[in-house]
Amino acid sequence: MPEKIFRIYNSMTRSTEVVEPAQPGRLRFYACGPTVYSYAHIGNFRSFLTADLVLRTAQAIGWETAYVTNITDVGHLTEDDAADAEGEDRMAKALRSKEGERFANIWDLARYYANTLLSDWQALNLREPDARPRATEHVARQIRDVARLLEKGHAYETAQGVYFSVASFPDYGKLSGNVLATGLDEGVRDVVQDPEKRDPRDFALWKKDPDHLMVWHSPWGWGFPGWHIECSTMAQAYLGESFDLHTGGEDNKFPHHECEIAQAESLSGKPFARYWLHTRFLQVEGEKMAKSAGNFFTVRDLVGPESEGGRGIHPLALRLALISGQYRKPLNFTFDQLLACARHIQRFEEAADLAAQGVARNDPGEDALGEPLARLYEQALAAMLDDLNTPEAIAAAIEGAKRVLRDGRTMGGATARSAQNWLEKINGLLGIVAQETPRTAAKTAGSAAAEEAFAREVEDLLRQRAEARAQRDFQRADAIRDQLAGMQVEIMDAPEGTRWRRQISNPVS
RNA sequence: GGUGACGUGGCCGAGUGGUUAGGCAAAGGUCUGCAAAACCUUGUACGGCGGUUCGAGUCCGCCCGUCACCUCCA
Structure with missing residues (x-):
C-alpha cells in the first residue's frame, strides 16, 4: 500500500496537520468518556463516534492502534471546589432522583449505567478500545499523582482539599486561550468556596469529604479525587507520559483538557498529547439539545424496541x-x-x-x-x-x-x-453496513425465534396472495397486502417472485 | 464583556478562486392487474452590502443572524 497521509485539525495549533505518530505506523490515543450517572445520549455518542472513526481510518491505512477510553464512575462536584446547594454531586443527585430509586447505592447506579453504555456502544457499532479504565479502579494512582504534584510544588493543601496551582504552570491556557482569571472569581463562586484557594483559576485535585457517597483514604484524609486528575492519570498509565492524540467533546477543551495538560506536563515535563481533536455539539431540530426543550434523546430512546418505550430505529x-x-x-x-x-x-x-x-x-x-x-x-x-x-x-x-x-x-x-x-x-x-460485534446472545436467541415465526406467517400470507393473483382475484390479493401492511411489512413484486421486508418505523409518529 | 465557530436549493449536508458533491423530499418516466420497491430523468443554491480579481459560494471589510466556550455538560 502506498504511504497514506492522515490529516486532522489540531485544536492545539488551530490548524490542519498531518498526523505523524511518535512511533511511525502506531497511533496511541485517548478519548474522554462519559460520567455514568444516566443513559448516554446521542450527543455523547457523536463524540465517541469521532474517536471510532479515527480508529477505523488509522486501521484502514494499516496503522497499529492503541486506543484507550475511560468510564468516569466517580461523581464529581458540580464545580471544582464546591458541591451544589444541596452538597451533592451529579451521581448522588441521580441516585436521589425518581429514576435512581431502584439502585441500592451509588456503586450499583454506576455499574448499571456503565453496562448500558457498553450495550449502546455495541449497538452503534463502535469498535472496542484496547483498554477502558474506570476512575474508581485507579484511585490509588490518582492519589500518587496528587502526592507527586505536591512534592514538586505544583499543588498545595488547604483545610478543604488539595489544589493545583495554576501559577506554577506557565503554559496554562495554551489549548483554550483562557489565560486570564478575569470573571472566574465572580458569579458562581458564592455557594461554597474555599477561602484558602490562592488563585481563582486553581482547581481541585482532591476534595476532603468523609461524608461523600464514595470515599477513599488518602494522605489528606477521607475524600475523593478531583475530576481532571482521573483522565491524565489513566491516560499516562495506559499510554505513557506522552502520546499522540487526545479527543473529546468541544466542552472538554476548557477546563477539562486544559487542566489535564497542566497536571500531566507538570508531572512528566514532557508534552502530554501532541494532537487534540474536539467534536462539536450537535443540535436537534435546530435547537440545543436539552431536556427542557423536549428534544433530548438517549440512544435507547431511539433504538430501543417500541415495547420498551423506544422508537425502534x-x-x-x-x-x-x-x-x-x-x-x-x-x-x-x-x-x-x-x-x-x-x-x-x-x-x-x-x-x-x-x-x-x-x-x-x-x-x-x-x-x-x-x-x-x-x-x-x-x-x-x-x-x-x-x-x-x-x-x-x-x-x-x-x-x-x-x-x-x-x-x-x-x-x-x-x-x-x-x-x-x-x-x-x-x-x-x-461501520454502516453491518454490526461487527454480535449482540448479546440472549437477545439474539430470543428475537431469532420470534423472527422466524413471524417470517413463516408472512410467507404463508404471500403464498395465499400469489394464488389469488394467479386466479386474478385482485380484491383478495390486495386485502392480503393490506393485512401485511398492518403487520408493518412491505412487499415487492418482481419477475422472479415477491420479496418482503419490515417497514422502516417512522421516528416521528 | 472576553474568545471561537458557523450561515449553501423545500430539508440535511460537502465544496475554499474558474469544470456534477451526495442524500432526503418533490415531479416525470420504465416496470406492475393496481400499487410498492427498484431503476432512469429533472434542481444552478450559496445571509446582506461593499471591495479585490479577467473571474468569488470560495479572498478582504462592514452589517445582520445562529451557535458554542469562559469551572454542570460529549
Missing part, C-alpha cells in the same frame, strides 16, 4: 445520522435525516444480501464491479484521511451500494465476490 441508521456531518461543524440532527439514513441502511443490507446470494450461485461472468468499487473505496478512504470528511465518504459508499443493487440478482460469481469484499471494506471504514 435501526441502530446503524442512528450511527449514520450522527456521522452524516463532519465532526468539526455543528450537526443539526433531524428526524427527516434519521429516516433517510434508515433507508440507506436498508439498501446496504440488501446489497449485502444480493452479494451473498450471488456468491452462492457463482454464475460465470466477468467481474463487472471490481474496478469501480475499488475506486469508490479509495474515494471514501481519501475523504476520511482528510480530517474525517464523513459526508464525502458516505456519498462514495452510497454510490457503491447503488452499483451493487443495480447489478442485483443477475451478477455473476466474480462480481458478487467483488461486491462482498467491497462491502466489508466500507464497513470496516465507516
